[in-house]
Amino acid sequence: MKMITLLFLAFALVLTAYSQDTTKTSHEDEAQTLIGSGHITNGGYGGPELILSPIQGVLGVLVGGRGGWIINHTISLGGGGYGLVTSHKIDKYYTTFDSAAYLRMGYGGFIMEYINSSNSLVHFTINALIGAGGASYTRPFQDQMQWSGSNWIYESSAFFIVEPALTVDLNVTSFFRISFGA
Numbered sequence: 001m002k003m004i005t006l007l008f009l010a011f012a013l014v015l016t017a018y019s020q021d022t023t024k025t026s027h028e029d030e031a032q033t034l035i036g037s038g039h040i041t042n043g044g045y046g047g048p049e050l051i052l053s054p055i056q057g058v059l060g061v062l063v064g065g066r067g068g069w070i071i072n073h074t075i076s077l078g079g080g081g082y083g084l085v086t087s088h089k090i091d092k093y094y095t096t097f098d099s100a101a102y103l104r105m106g107y108g109g110f111i112m113e114y115i116n117s118s119n120s121l122v123h124f125t126i127n128a129l130i131g132a133g134g135a136s137y138t139r140p141f142q143d144q145m146q147w148s149g150s151n152w153i154y155e156s157s158a159f160f161i162v163e164p165a166l167t168v169d170l171n172v173t174s175f176f177r178i179s180f181g182a
Helices: 002-014
Strands: 042-055 058-071 075-084 102-115 122-138 153-173 176-181
Touching: 042 075, 058 102, 075 122, 102 153
Parallel strands: none
Antiparallel strands: 042 058, 058 075, 075 102, 102 122, 122 153, 153 176
């Protein structure tokens, strides 16, 4: 099962695809104005994402996706969501059931993004996700089959998140990009 998960994660990283408007328009003859009546292009993108993050000193893996509306190849407005797929035992957390507690987590929200020189082979973006999520301390997955309802959740809490990011994008084809970011 771990091998299948790792293969899926590797596949998701490689397939971070973007679709974009491929209309080529020449604006050389248009006058520059402060408030323009110029041509506005738009398109969209969507794709899977893989996030690696330390959780209690151990590498955590979040899998999710994002999509958005791209305006003038410069601004993107959209959304994304992610869930923790690795298992993380919570140290020094004692339960009444004499069982270990594990972290489960997911979040999502609205994404705003600035795209610099999107037609260049390699370019960068600056974005921020603003949203909410939830985290729970639970029994191990193998114990959950024995409990119904929410009996396997020890504690849970909602949270607000602001996640800024800077990425470097590689245009593989006119409709496929791979991004690496922090």
